[in-house]
Amino acid sequence: MKLIRGNSFYFPAPVTIGGFMIEKELILFDTGNDDSSVRKAYRELDGVKIIAVLNTHSHADHCGGNSYIKRQFEAIVYAPELETSFIEQPILEPTYLYGASPVRELQNKFLLAKPSIVDHVIKSEERLEIMIGNRGYTFQPISLKGHAPNQYGYLTEDHIAYLGDALISSEMVAKHPLIFTYDVTDHYASLEKLKTLKADGYVIAHGGYYESIDLLISDNKNALDRTQDIILSSLSKGGLSFDGLHQILFDSYGMTENLSQNLLNRSVIRAHVKHLVDRGDVSLSVHKGCIMLLKST
Numbered sequence: 424m425k426l427i428r429g430n431s432f433y434f435p436a437p438v439t440i441g442g443f444m445i446e447k448e449l450i451l452f453d454t455g456n457d458d459s460s461v462r463k464a465y466r467e468l469d470g471v472k473i474i475a476v477l478n479t480h481s482h483a484d485h486c487g488g489n490s491y492i493k494r495q496f497e498a499i500v501y502a503p504e505l506e507t508s509f510i511e512q513p514i515l516e517p518t519y520l521y522g523a524s525p526v527r528e529l530q531n532k533f534l535l536a537k538p539s540i541v542d543h544v545i546k547s548e549e550r551l552e553i554m555i556g557n558r559g560y561t562f563q564p565i566s567l568k569g570h571a572p573n574q575y576g577y578l579t580e581d582h583i584a585y586l587g588d589a590l591i592s593s594e595m596v597a598k599h600p601l602i603f604t605y606d607v608t609d610h611y612a613s614l615e616k617l618k619t620l621k622a623d624g625y626v627i628a629h630g631g632y633y634e635s636i637d638l639l640i641s642d643n644k645n646a647l648d649r650t651q652d653i654i655l656s657s658l659s660k661g662g663l664s665f666d667g668l669h670q671i672l673f674d675s676y677g678m679t680e681n682l683s684q685n686l687l688n689r690s691v692i693r694a695h696v697k698h699l700v701d702r703g704d705v706s707l708s709v710h711k712g713c714i715m716l717l718k719s720t
Contacts, residue, residue, distance in 0.1 A: 433626045436460065438460065478501065586625055591629045607697070662717045665716065
């Protein structure tokens with residue numbers, strides 16, 4: 424566990440977990456992919472009790488340790504509205520990706536966390552007060568939709584912002600330029616919002632701790648822009664099916680895919696197309712059972 428400042432910490436890992444600790448009582452920001460992620464995060468903290476979890480969103484690599492923490496510590500879990508449904512009924516994640524009851528291959532820990540109860544549903548950016556010992560500490564929720572339907576970040580009293588997957592590291596953007604997004608329009612809006620967020624430090628799940636996020640915002644926005652440009656350039660040559668567009672992006676980015684990755688990428692592509700349809704740049708039609716994408720004139 425690494426101290427940032429005051430009572431704000433982070434646990435370096437493939438999926439970084441945040442922490443806010445007063446003496447021997449600890450609040451976590453997300454819980455990693457599974458039980459072992461949480462155990463690794465606090466195993467060096469002798470006698471510490473986890474009293475609460477603030478989930479940023481419902482993806483399995485952010486709430487996979489919730490059930491273990493509830494079982495071990497009876498911690499109180501906070502999560503955003505809508506994301507709560509997926510945390511409590513995680514089968515919804517592979518179901519919406521597959522479009523039906525998911526095949527067994529999709530029922531893995533990366534898409535299907537263990538179900539866990541959410542005690543407090545976050546419905547707005549109204550400040551939260553959580554009692555630690557005999558004092559209430561405030562946490563500022565920050566709406567950061569886009570990567571997930573209703574993702575939130577959290578700002579501590581130390582002015583450290585825990586941003587979940589609102590940003591990913593520049594290294595990961597370079598390696599996986601088709602960055603995951605549920606709603607491209609919201610994603611762009613959240614990136615603009617982050618430009619005005621005043622904090623003294625920032626923690627992202629896929630990247631760790633940063634003192635400045637200006638470059639990250641630019642790199643993440645450029646990744647979205649690049650995919651938009653490839654789609655529009657490809658459609659300027661004629662109509663395409665979703666599968667045809669997927670193949671173009673697959674080749675453009677030099678991707679490799681298993682079934683889970685294919686369905687995640689398919690979802691991202693549809694999010695990009697929805698953004699372009701809403702802008703009036705692209706239209707959809709159905710021809711012989713196939714949805715066709717056409718560039719608007």
